[in-house]
Amino acid sequence: MAANYWASTQRRHWLFSREKLADIREGLREKDKVAHSQFPLPDQRLLNIYFNQRRLIQIIELIKLGKRMSTRQQAIATAQVYLKRFYTKNEIRQTSPYLVLTTAFYLACKMEESPQHIRFVVGEARGLWPEFITPDVAKLGECEFALISELSSQLIVHHPYRTLSELQTELSLTSDEIALAWSVINDHYLTDLPLLHPPHVIAIMAIIVAVVFKPTHPSAYPGTGQSALAGSMRDGGGMQMLAALSDKTGSGPPPKIQKLVGWLAESEVDIKAVIECTQELVSLYEVWEQYSEKSCKELLGRMVKSKNLDK
Amino acid sequence: MFGKGFPFMNSGGFYSHAIESRRPGGYTSKVRVRDRYNIVGFISSGTYGRVYKAVGKNGKKGEFAIKKFKPDKEGETIQYTGLSQSAIREMALCTELSHANVVQLEEIILEDKCIFMVFEYTEHDLLQIIHHHTQPQRHAIPAPMVRSIMFQLLNGLLYLHTNWVLHRDLKPANILVTSSGAIRIGDLGLARLFYKPLNSLFSGDKVVVTIWYRAPELLMGSRHYTPAVDMWAIGCIFAELLSLRPIFKGEEAKMDSKKTVPFQRNQMMKIVEILGLPRKESWPGLASMPEYSQLQSLVLHRQPSHFHRGSNLEGWYQSCLKNGGYSSTSSAGTPGADGFDLLSRMLEYDPSKRMTAEQALEHPYFTNGGPISGNCFEGIEGKYPHRRVTQDDNDIRTGSLPGTKRSGLPDDSLMRASKRLKE
Numbered sequence: 239m240a241a242n243y244w245a246s247t248q249r250r251h252w253l254f255s256r257e258k259l260a261d262i263r264e265g266l267r268e269k270d271k272v273a274h275s276q277f278p279l280p281d282q283r284l285l286n287i288y289f290n291q292r293r294l295i296q297i298i299e300l301i302k303l304g305k306r307m308s309t310r311q312q313a314i315a316t317a318q319v320y321l322k323r324f325y326t327k328n329e330i331r332q333t334s335p336y337l338v339l340t341t342a343f344y345l346a347c348k349m350e351e352s353p354q355h356i357r358f359v360v361g362e363a364r365g366l367w368p369e370f371i372t373p374d375v376a377k378l379g380e381c382e383f384a385l386i387s388e389l390s391s392q393l394i395v396h397h398p399y400r401t402l403s404e405l406q407t408e409l410s411l412t413s414d415e416i417a418l419a420w421s422v423i424n425d426h427y428l429t430d431l432p433l434l435h436p437p438h439v440i441a442i443m444a445i446i447v448a449v450v451f452k453p454t455h456p457s458a459y460p461g462t463g464q465s466a467l468a469g470s471m472r473d474g475g476g477m478q479m480l481a482a483l484s485d486k487t488g489s490g491p492p493p494k495i496q497k498l499v500g501w502l503a504e505s506e507v508d509i510k511a512v513i514e515c516t517q518e519l520v521s522l523y524e525v526w527e528q529y530s531e532k533s534c535k536e537l538l539g540r541m542v543k544s545k546n547l548d549k
Numbered sequence: 550m551f552g553k554g555f556p557f558m559n560s561g562g563f564y565s566h567a568i569e570s571r572r573p574g575g576y577t578s579k580v581r582v583r584d585r586y587n588i589v590g591f592i593s594s595g596t597y598g599r600v601y602k603a604v605g606k607n608g609k610k611g612e613f614a615i616k617k618f619k620p621d622k623e624g625e626t627i628q629y630t631g632l633s634q635s636a637i638r639e640m641a642l643c644t645e646l647s648h649a650n651v652v653q654l655e656e657i658i659l660e661d662k663c664i665f666m667v668f669e670y671t672e673h674d675l676l677q678i679i680h681h682h683t684q685p686q687r688h689a690i691p692a693p694m695v696r697s698i699m700f701q702l703l704n705g706l707l708y709l710h711t712n713w714v715l716h717r718d719l720k721p722a723n724i725l726v727t728s729s730g731a732i733r734i735g736d737l738g739l740a741r742l743f744y745k746p747l748n749s750l751f752s753g754d755k756v757v758v759t760i761w762y763r764a765p766e767l768l769m770g771s772r773h774y775t776p777a778v779d780m781w782a783i784g785c786i787f788a789e790l791l792s793l794r795p796i797f798k799g800e801e802a803k804m805d806s807k808k809t810v811p812f813q814r815n816q817m818m819k820i821v822e823i824l825g826l827p828r829k830e831s832w833p834g835l836a837s838m839p840e841y842s843q844l845q846s847l848v849l850h851r852q853p854s855h856f857h858r859g860s861n862l863e864g865w866y867q868s869c870l871k872n873g874g875y876s877s878t879s880s881a882g883t884p885g886a887d888g889f890d891l892l893s894r895m896l897e898y899d900p901s902k903r904m905t906a907e908q909a910l911e912h913p914y915f916t917n918g919g920p921i922s923g924n925c926f927e928g929i930e931g932k933y934p935h936r937r938v939t940q941d942d943n944d945i946r947t948g949s950l951p952g953t954k955r956s957g958l959p960d961d962s963l964m965r966a967s968k969r970l971k972e
Binding site: 242245246247344345348349351353356375376377378379380381382383384386387390391392393394 | 576578579628629630631632634637638640641642644645647657659662712741742
């Protein structure tokens with residue numbers, strides 16, 4: 239159902255356990271061992287940073303999609319989820335990631351009711367990656383067929399942003415906290431979390447990070463200040479506090495956190511899952527420190543060019 | 550008959566024939582329509598493409614309706630040009646939705662640059678049923694059948710609305726009926742989600758809903774429309790089931806060369822003739838509607854006689870019952886006073902006061918008067934004719950591409966109705 243997550247295709251078909259996801263990826267690797275040894279690629283999260291964060295934002299800015307941040311972010315988020323799902327069915331080394339990314343974005347814009355003309359999207363993508371995107375719009379049109387087919391036409395995506403705005407009043411979140419939670423949600427698309435947990439768990443994780451850890455750089459976007467956040471999450475003792483939540487023995491934290499703890503205790507949210515999400519995020523911020531745009535670009539470029547994936 | 554000449558598929562499937570092995574990024578469908586279905590005939594066409602009747606093969610059982618979206622054409626060859634937003638919407642929504650009163654999707658096949666949406670086959674639709682009741686002379690649709698149709702229809706609509714889906718194109722031709730009397734809301738080509746849409750619902754498609762079923766707030770140029778637009782259409786369909794004629798049969802004013810949407814003066818007139826003029830007192834938002842001045846000019850330029858009296862819906866209803874022979878003693882039965890009350894609440898000018906699908910299902914029209922059958926044909930003598938499936942080879946062959954000749958027709962049902970009358 240369109241607005242009911244519990245009956246959605248997202249929950250029924252695109253939610254995996256960690257083990258299942260690992261098996262799927264191992265299966266893809268087994269099918270193409272040669273390419274794997276020939277074309278080593280950086281950590282998937284670093285590739286995600288390379289594509290999603292920096293490049294998508296650039297395209298979006300070029301296209302001036304909508305006036306509000308929420309418009310753009312929702313289309314980006316949907317495109318990111320399409321990519322993740324697509325690459326559970328296809329080995330990245332069999333595709334041109336640049337083309338798949340552009341197509342996912344083109345499709346997500348239509349799905350999120352901000353359609354962009356195919357020529358325009360191809361033109362802008364060519365501006366960014368002239369060596370990887372051909373001017374032939376039919377290429378993108380063809381890739382759209384492949385993408386929809388691999389996604390089994392299941393194109394409606396539920397995002398944590400909605401839960402976040404729904405809980406804003408209930409948990410009396412400040413605009414700083416909302417902004418920070420929002421950027422944490424943006425960041426989670428760089429990890430496997432959208433394939434592992436339902437959107438409301440992610441939203442609650444983001445709220446906890448925003449309220450409990452209170453990093454010094456709020457509304458860091460995109461991705462700046464993440465090391466500060468990682469630092470405060472590692473060192474601030476927040477982890478212990480969060481762990482304490484699951485024991486329901488939160489004694490003496492500030493009223494705001496007490497309120498959050500009380501709310502969590504009454505809700506039936508899976509606290510363990512929330513903690514796991516938080517750890518995933520910390521580990522993303524640690525990996526982020528190794529990010530090198532140059533190395534991502536080189537490795538991908540070598541793969542695409544030598545396999546003629548852009549033809 | 551359709552073995553070789555039937556151009557259901559574009560001949561010379563490019564990838565299947567020209568390229569044996571899959572090249573990177575090249576798309577080949579894993580499933581082929583012709584391996585799974587035998588096409589047995591042609592059902593209808595519209596701006597989107599064509600609908601065919603098919604039967605399953607290779608162990609697949611049942612009858613199906615396959616909606617083929619036409620691909621764009623550049624010069625002589627068909628190219629991938631990106632799918633239309635409405636195709637994307639329909640695919641995504643049909644994949645996500647599942648309800649006994651919403652058309653059931655079997656699968657979607659993307660092959661040879663075309664989309665094939667495979668639906669369950671439905672033998673009838675409301676347009677066809679209404680038409681059948683006008684031939685050879687008018688005979689009313691029995692009241693219990695109307696009640697069952699309306700109940701199922703509202704159930705399907707409640708499901709769509711609680712899932713934040715607006716249908717936006719409800720009309721008799723889009724309400725499908727299976728041979729066992731189950732109602733299925735079909736054609737979600739214009740449907741969309743309305744939960745905090747990124748753009749206003751107005752910005753995407755300037756004109757929605759076939760003119761006869763278009764809600765007054767849309768005629769008045771509203772940009773903030775709601776599920777109430779579907780409820781207006783349901784009210785119109787209810788009236789049409791009882792009277793066998795569209796209740797507000799206006800003429801559509803076409804867009805001018807500048808592609809601005811004109812005020813639908815004639816359609817608004819048809820509504821005013823039965824419901825009286827909308828008033829600021831009972832519809833507070835009226836005066837701020839974009840077309841309010843147009844509405845006022847309508848009053849000034851016409852004879853004031855029927856403008857200044859109130860609604861005559863009750864008069865319309867009573868004569869409808871009389872003409873249809875609806876009464877508690879007749880074989881058709883009667884929708885009675887409850888039926889009128891329900892109709893008047895669905896044909897309410899002010900969208901914020903218009904009855905919702907949920908409220909309508911609780912209305913005495915349904916709660917009084919015994920159980921409602923899930924088979925609208927229950928107790929009905931005589932059979933409805935089967936859906937017309939043509940095997941008109943010429944028609945199909947000559948059209949170089951599906952749908953192209955008839956594109957631009959605003960309303961497929963109009964075309965189909967007039968075609969039927971000629972026969």
